[in-house]
Amino acid sequence: MSGERPVDPIEQLVGLLAKLPGLGRRSARRAALRMLMQPERVMLPLAGALQAAAAAVQPCRVCGNxxxxxxxxxxxxxxxxxxxxxxxxxxxxxxxxxxxxxxxxxxxxxxxxxxxxxxxxxxxxxxxxxxxxxxxxxxxxxxxxxxxxxxxxxxxxxxxxxxxxxxxxxxxxxLAQGVPMGGALDVLDEGTLAAALKARRSF
Amino acid sequence: MSGERPVDPIEQLVGLLAKLPGLGRRSARRAALRMLMQPERVMLPLAGALQAAAAAVQPCRVCGNxxxxxxxxxxxxxxxxxxxxxxxxxxxxxxxxxxxxxxxxxxxxxxxxxxxxxxxxxxxxxxxxxxxxxxxxxxxxxxxxxxxxxxxxxxxxxxxxxxxxxxxxxxxxxLAQGVPMGGALDVLDEGTLAAALKARRSF
Incomplete structure (x- = not known):
């Protein structure tokens, strides 16, 4: 953790992981440590997946997906x-x-x-x-x-x-009423979403 | 999310992120999406940090750190x-x-x-x-x-x-055993309380 060199690779990794939504600094440290114990299993595959996704994934020119x-x-x-x-x-x-x-x-x-x-x-x-x-x-x-x-x-x-x-x-x-007020769609359970979609009404 | 190709880069990324401790599948999707929206800011730096750490970090031959x-x-x-x-x-x-x-x-x-x-x-x-x-x-x-x-x-x-x-x-x-900092006595387990009482010190 300590070191005279400006960029410690563990600190750098923890700092970047901590920027992900859902991961605080504590979980980022746990995740980094877990990966460092067996770099071949998750660490290098994850690095590859990140690069592959960054290179390949783009917004659909028709729908924006x-x-x-x-x-x-x-x-x-x-x-x-x-x-x-x-x-x-x-x-x-x-x-x-x-x-x-x-x-x-x-x-x-x-x-x-x-x-x-x-x-x-x-x-x-x-x-x-x-x-x-x-x-x-x-x-x-x-x-x-x-x-x-x-x-x-x-x-x-x-x-x-x-x-x-x-x-x-x-x-x-x-969408039908049934979506709770102030509710964000992406955290709703699938059943509620499916029901609301099925019961959609004319605007 | 759908596709006839065997390996979808988004699915692969989500699957690997979901393996990290502290990230479930839902948070992994959120993290992947956040990164995909601005790949240059976190995604590619994180890929680089993972590779750098995997290459550089090893157990200390003296202490195991x-x-x-x-x-x-x-x-x-x-x-x-x-x-x-x-x-x-x-x-x-x-x-x-x-x-x-x-x-x-x-x-x-x-x-x-x-x-x-x-x-x-x-x-x-x-x-x-x-x-x-x-x-x-x-x-x-x-x-x-x-x-x-x-x-x-x-x-x-x-x-x-x-x-x-x-x-x-x-x-x-x-290490000394006792009441943790900020610990309320009524929610502590009996073993800790007994140990803390036994190891009491002069005020």
Whole structure:
């Protein structure tokens, strides 16, 4: 732990691990130690996986999902309903819905929600790409599900998108009530998510 | 998340992160996502730090501590008392004592404790290296502190080492047992309370 050299590799590793969400400095030390005891088993594979993911993974140019392919595996899946688009705040929410196995259509990642306080306007989100995507879609998009958080900003964003989509001929729905107020989608249990998706109503 | 290819880089990354102690699958996904959003900031530095640590860090041939130098930074520190050796179960305990800034001597990592149930005998631990180290030490080792866990196996190991060191002319001590800092008496176990009462000191 001590040393006159400016960069100690253990300290450096612990410092970087401690930056990960969910790992404090104490857990980062435990994780570093566990790995250092058997570097071949986790340490070098993890280094390789990080480099491979950093090199290969990028945002899907169609929906904004993160994937090693572009367009992503979901967008290029012929088994999914390409006439059904689920609008989510971020990739984290997309992943949560995928784990619920409840959505058979495609996605659109907004990259946030409108926020008057946070200074987030429509141009800061992927709103225009969504409209353009619906406009030129083949086959036609039949329905857009607004799977946005049950917060003031989420509701504002849903209303805004509903207004923008009015007259496009697309049915706009939202997740059913049942999502707890203030609840973040990516920490909800799969059962609640699946139920809310199934009971979606017209906006 | 879906894909026909056998190894998805995101899934692989999440799987390896989930193996770290303190990170479940859910936190591993959050960590992976956070990194994927800005690969340059944490992802590639972390990959580099893992490789650097795996290449540089090894057990100290004198005390068993993990360090980029061998002997380790503690063993080669002339400011520390080389006549005082603190025996610990593992590197994790060594690090904990270093954080307490309470030990000014050296260490010896046993690599575990004796365990009749676990089938761990003296030959499975760094007992012989400890005896050899004390035997040939220059300057002479004056005191060995047994900083072993307050468990049955820890006590058994301490007794065993104390026996082996009898007649070596080295003073053998152990950590005090008692009420931990900030510990409320009514939630402490009876064993700790009894030990603290028995070892009471003048105020």
């Amino acid at each position: 993160l994937d090693a392919r572009n367009p992503c595996g979901i967008c290029r899946d012929p088994q999914r309903d390409h006439g059904l688009i689920c609008v989510v705040e971020g990739v984290s929410e997309l992943w949560a819905l995928e784990r619920a196995h409840a959505h058979r259509g495609l996605y659109h990642v907004l990259g946030g929600t409108l926020s008057a306080l946070g200074g987030v306007g429509p141009d800061d989100l992927a709103v225009q790409p969504l409209l353009a995507r619906i406009d030129g879609a083949e086959p036609k998009v039949e329905e857009v599900i607004l799977a946005l958080p049950a917060t003031v900003d989420g509701a504002t964003t849903a209303h805004y998108l509903s207004d923008r989509l009015a007259g496009s001929g697309v049915r706009v729905t939202r | 993990l360090d980029a130098r061998n002997p380790c930074g503690i063993c080669r520190d002339p400011q520390r008392d080389h006549g005082l050796i603190c025996v610990v179960e593992g590197v994790s305990e060594l690090w904990a004592l270093e954080r307490a800034h309470a030990h000014r001597g050296l260490y010896h990592v046993l690599g575990g404790t004796l365990s009749a149930l676990g089938g761990v005998g003296p030959d499975d631990l760094a007992v012989q290296p400890l005896l050899a180290r004390i035997d040939g030490a220059e300057p002479k080792v004056e005191e060995v502190i047994l900083a072993l866990p307050a468990t049955v196996d820890g006590a058994t190991t301490a007794h065993y080492l104390s026996d082996r060191l009898a007649g070596s002319g080295v003073r053998v001590t152990r």
